Amino acid sequence: MSASPTGGTSQFRREREKHWRKLEQLLDRVEKRGLDALEADEALRLPQLYRQALSSLAVARATSLDRNLLGYLEALSARAFLVVHGSKASFVQELLAFFAGGFPRALRAAWVELALATACLAGGTLVGSALVLRDPELFHSIVGAELASGRGPECSAAELRAPLYSGAEQGAEQLSLFAGFLFQHNAQIGLLCFALGLLAGVPVPLLLVANGLMLGAFDAIYRRAGLAGELWAWLAPHGVTELLGVALGGTAGFLVARAVLFPGELSRGESARLHGARAAAIAGGAVALFFVAALIEGIFRQRVHDVGLRTALAVATAGWWIFYFGWVGRRSSPGRGASAA
Amino acid sequence: MKPFVVDPLERFAARRDRGRALEIATPEGLRVGFRLAPVGDRAVAFLLDLLRIALFVLLLGVLVLGGILLFGIRDGAAWFGAAALVAFFFLRNFYFAWYELRNQGVTPGKRRIGLRVVDARGRPLRGAALLARNLTRELELFLPLLVLGSAAEGGSEGPLLLLASLWLLVPSLLPLCDPLRRRAGDWLAGTLVVLQPETLLLQDLGRIDRERVRTADALVSFTPQQLDAYGIYEVQVLEELLREAKQKPRKEVLRAVAEQVARKIGWSAPVRDPHEFLRAFYAAERAHLERKLLLGQRKERKSER
Numbered sequence: 001m002s003a004s005p006t007g008g009t010s011q012f013r014r015e016r017e018k019h020w021r022k023l024e025q026l027l028d029r030v031e032k033r034g035l036d037a038l039e040a041d042e043a044l045r046l047p048q049l050y051r052q053a054l055s056s057l058a059v060a061r062a063t064s065l066d067r068n069l070l071g072y073l074e075a076l077s078a079r080a081f082l083v084v085h086g087s088k089a090s091f092v093q094e095l096l097a098f099f100a101g102g103f104p105r106a107l108r109a110a111w112v113e114l115a116l117a118t119a120c121l122a123g124g125t126l127v128g129s130a131l132v133l134r135d136p137e138l139f140h141s142i143v144g145a146e147l148a149s150g151r152g153p154e155c156s157a158a159e160l161r162a163p164l165y166s167g168a169e170q171g172a173e174q175l176s177l178f179a180g181f182l183f184q185h186n187a188q189i190g191l192l193c194f195a196l197g198l199l200a201g202v203p204v205p206l207l208l209v210a211n212g213l214m215l216g217a218f219d220a221i222y223r224r225a226g227l228a229g230e231l232w233a234w235l236a237p238h239g240v241t242e243l244l245g246v247a248l249g250g251t252a253g254f255l256v257a258r259a260v261l262f263p264g265e266l267s268r269g270e271s272a273r274l275h276g277a278r279a280a281a282i283a284g285g286a287v288a289l290f291f292v293a294a295l296i297e298g299i300f301r302q303r304v305h306d307v308g309l310r311t312a313l314a315v316a317t318a319g320w321w322i323f324y325f326g327w328v329g330r331r332s333s334p335g336r337g338a339s340a341a
Numbered sequence: 342m343k344p345f346v347v348d349p350l351e352r353f354a355a356r357r358d359r360g361r362a363l364e365i366a367t368p369e370g371l372r373v374g375f376r377l378a379p380v381g382d383r384a385v386a387f388l389l390d391l392l393r394i395a396l397f398v399l400l401l402g403v404l405v406l407g408g409i410l411l412f413g414i415r416d417g418a419a420w421f422g423a424a425a426l427v428a429f430f431f432l433r434n435f436y437f438a439w440y441e442l443r444n445q446g447v448t449p450g451k452r453r454i455g456l457r458v459v460d461a462r463g464r465p466l467r468g469a470a471l472l473a474r475n476l477t478r479e480l481e482l483f484l485p486l487l488v489l490g491s492a493a494e495g496g497s498e499g500p501l502l503l504l505a506s507l508w509l510l511v512p513s514l515l516p517l518c519d520p521l522r523r524r525a526g527d528w529l530a531g532t533l534v535v536l537q538p539e540t541l542l543l544q545d546l547g548r549i550d551r552e553r554v555r556t557a558d559a560l561v562s563f564t565p566q567q568l569d570a571y572g573i574y575e576v577q578v579l580e581e582l583l584r585e586a587k588q589k590p591r592k593e594v595l596r597a598v599a600e601q602v603a604r605k606i607g608w609s610a611p612v613r614d615p616h617e618f619l620r621a622f623y624a625a626e627r628a629h630l631e632r633k634l635l636l637g638q639r640k641e642r643k644s645e646r
Contacts, residue, residue, distance in 0.1 A: 009631050010548045017542070024540055034444070054371050063634055065627050067577045068543045068584070075538035078365075078373045082457065085368065086445040087465040094442075094468045180423030184430035191434055195480035198512050198525050256529065269528065273470075276529030280473030287434075 009064040016056050020076055023049040027079050035083075050080040101329025103285040106278050108325065110251050113258065117250030120205045121243060124212020125219065132220030142217040151218075157225040164227075164234040165305050179298020186242060187290040193249030194256065194283035201257020208250045233307040236314030238297035244321055245289035248282055255279035292317075360536050363521070365463040375535040378456045380522055383534055389450030390437065397432055401425040437475040442468050446532075455537040461521075462531065470530035477512070477526035485509040546583055547624045561621050567606040568629040572642040576630060579623050586616060595619060 026046055029037040038046065057073040064070060107114060132139050136153030151160060189207075196203040215235075222231040256272075256279045263271035296313070304310060360376035367373055408421030440448040446458030446466050458474070460466055485506050492502035512525040521533060549560075579598075586595060592615075599615035602608070602622055612618045630640060 009627075010545050013545055020542065051369065054367065054369050054373075057373075058371055063631055065573055065576055065630055065634070066545065066547060067580050068541075069545070072540055072542040074374045075540045077367075077371070078375055078538040079540060081365075081367050081373055081463070082445060082459065085463065085465055087442070087467065091439070091442055091468075098468075174419055176423040177419040177426075180426040184426050187430060188434075191476055192479055192484075195477045195484075198477060198480060198529070199508070259529075269531070272529050273531035276473040276531075277467060277469035280476055280529075281469040283476060284469070284472050 009060070009066065009069075012056075012059065012063070013066075013069060016052070019049055019052050020056065020073070023053055023080055024076060027076075027083060030083050031079075046080075047084050050077070050084045053077045053080055098281065098285070099288070102281065104325045104328045105330075106281050106285075107248070107251070110255050110278065110282065113251040113254035114247060116254055117204075117208055117247045120208035120250065121212045121247055124209035125216040126212075127209075128213035128216020129219045129223070130216070131213075132217045133223065136221065136224065139217050139221055142213050147214065151221065153221050153224065155221070155225075157227060160222060160225050160227055161230065164230055166302075175298050175302050178302075179294045182297055183291055183294035186245065186294070187287045190245055190249030190286045190290060191283055193246075194252035194279055197253035197256025197279065198260065200261055201253055204250055204253035204257065208246070211246060230307060233310040233314070234301065237301055237310050237317065238293045240314055240317045241289050241296065241321065242293035245286045245293060248286035248289065252279040252283035252286070255282070361520075363533070363535075365459065365461070367463055375459065375533075375538065377522055378534040378536050380516060382454050382456060382536075383516075383522075386448070386450040386454040386456050389453055390448050391450075393449055394432055394436055398429060401428055401432075434476065434479075435472075437478070438468075438471045441466070441471045441475070446471075447537075451534075455539070456534055457537045458532050459535055460531060461533045466532070470532060474524070474526035474530035474532050477524070477529060480509070481513045481525055485513055543584060546580060546620065547627050549620065549624055561610075561618065563606065563622065563625045565629065567608070568626050570606045570643060571626055571630075572640040572645055573630055574642045576623065576627050579619065579626070583616075583619060583623060590616070 023046075026038060026042055026049065030046075035043065053073065053076050057070075057077045060066075060070055060073050128142060132142065132153070139153050140148070149163070151163065193204055193207060196207070219228060219231065222228050255275045259271045259275035259279075260268070266274065296317070300313065301310070304313075360379050362374055363377055364372040364374050402425070405418065405421040405425050408417035411417060412420070437448055441458055444452075447456075451457060458466065458471070460470070488502055488506040488509055492499050492506055515525050515528070516522050519528075523533065527533060582594070582598065585591075595615040599612050599618050602619070603612055633640060
């Protein structure tokens with residue numbers, strides 16, 4: 001028995017410690033300032049040092065009884081693992097890849113939910129229109145006073161017509177405020193739709209149908225005054241995009257609800273993870289739609305009063321979205337898009 | 342950075358045993374241990390982030406005010422107001438996701454408390470998953486508060502709203518029921534919040550520097566029969582004791598333990614310096630048990646044969 005029983009594991013530590021210290025030092029810098037903090041050769045060494053630390057941990061677990069050493073190697077490996085296997089895509093890159101293919105692909109994969117959301121919205125509109133046409137007084141129980149802003153079945157055609165062509169007298173700066181408000185208001189509702197999916201999705205169709213009912217109620221009072229065409233020319237340029245955005249929010253909500261309620265062959269957790277990220281991507285993408293819609297609504301619509309031009313823009317936006325969601329991103333590999341989405 | 346808790350060892354010891362342990366499998370095939378973040382830590386980190394958001398909002402307000410002063414109430418309020426509205430929207434919905442995506446699952450508040458979002462399966466964090474985990478905050482926190490607030494205002498709808506808020510509270514209370522402390526958003530995104538692992542490598546107590554020993558007690562040797570008296574658990578307790586003794590020497594405890602050990606192994610020579618004696622015994626005992634470990638014999642406690 002030697003008097004200084006520095007066994008094998010002390011020697012193991014002496015030989016490897018400098019690598020651990022080096023790794024620790026690199027990790028300190030990366031955690032503070034990101035991977036850019038490393039020189040090229042250091043960035044190459046990081047994964048090597050990480051694997052070395054893992055092998056040290058495996059050896060130490062089998063041979064060492066030094067509790068501090070074991071804890072240290074465990075934590076060091078964990079820290080390095082998070083850096084080495086963390087996401088490396090830059091924010092901008094990921095965003096570009098998303099809009100260049102991931103977004104339309106995610107929506108195409110959720111066509112059932114999209115159809116359901118669209119049906120809720122359209123069904124609400126038809127029912128609202130039919131109800132108010134039969135009993136005009138229902139208008140006020142469907143549309144809140146704020147949104148109606150004085151309009152109702154008792155108004156004359158001229159009174160109904162005026163708001164459709166207002167805005168020309170407003171300056172550009174007022175319109176920008178209007179557009180900003182519309183954007184954040186609508187996009188917030190779209191995002192909320194996604195989160196509401198967690199409540200087993202019950203509030204999602206309610207929200208969609210309620211939106212449709214209001215639209216239908218407006219349609220009915222303008223139809224009675226013979227102004228339906230002009231109303232839709234006023235609504236559609238931004239409405240195509242905005243209603244699609246609402247439908248996308250509903251799609252996201254339905255996706256989450258499906259994951260929660262009907263996981264199928266997956267476990268509920270796995271199903272949530274699979275659909276949750278896709279749903280969030282769709283809801284996040286819808287924000288861009290609301291942004292476009294608010295620009296059209298706040299600026300174009302208030303300036304352009306020609307029914308023909310308004311209709312042309314509505315048709316153009318509809319065509320663009322059909323093309324974008326129908327065809328964009330079809331050819332590039334879906335595997336990459338799925339990971340970006 | 343940190344205003345209090347100066348001693349790194351104390352801090353390390355305090356953090357080491359906090360939170361439930363869990364393991365994440367690395368693609369290299371080794372499972373690495375993490376510690377789950379306690380709910381309280383997460384709440385504090387969230388409040389810190391909220392404070393930061395409030396600060397940004399204040400800044401936006403100042404900008405709008407500045408715009409009004411510079412360009413007049415009409416132009417300034419409109420342009421700057423529109424920009425502030427849009428900025429507020431992004432702040433409200435994307436603050437957390439943006440930071441977590443950029444800094445590998447760490448927001449400024451989480452960094453301060455030492456927390457981190459990780460994928461439960463050890464995969465890289467995806468942008469969409471981070472979005473999913475953070476967009477649900479609206480539902481988990483603000484919506485129940487909003488509905489509860491309007492229920493408190495009373496009116497004929499009061500009781501109904503109270504009922505609705507109970508339902509809305511279900512996702513908010515999820516982390517308290519889940520053993521992994523996942524929020525609804527974590528569950529949807531497949532993420533966990535863990536304590537940032539802290540690395541502190543202390544001196545190897547199994548190594549004795551022959552030139553620097555103070556008394557002969559550090560150089561004593563033991564027979565294999567004497568070393569068979571203890572197991573792994575006892576060695577690691579002794580390690581804790583010796584490491585503590587380095588910080589705050591407690592003479593009488595060390596003496597009592599040294600005497601106990603001497604009795605157990607049948608040590609007859611007098612022990613002059615208990616600390617040195619225990620160091621020597623620890624080094625010998627650990628080397629002895631580690632040797633047995635190599636032969637496939639793992640003796641967990643002294644009672645095992």
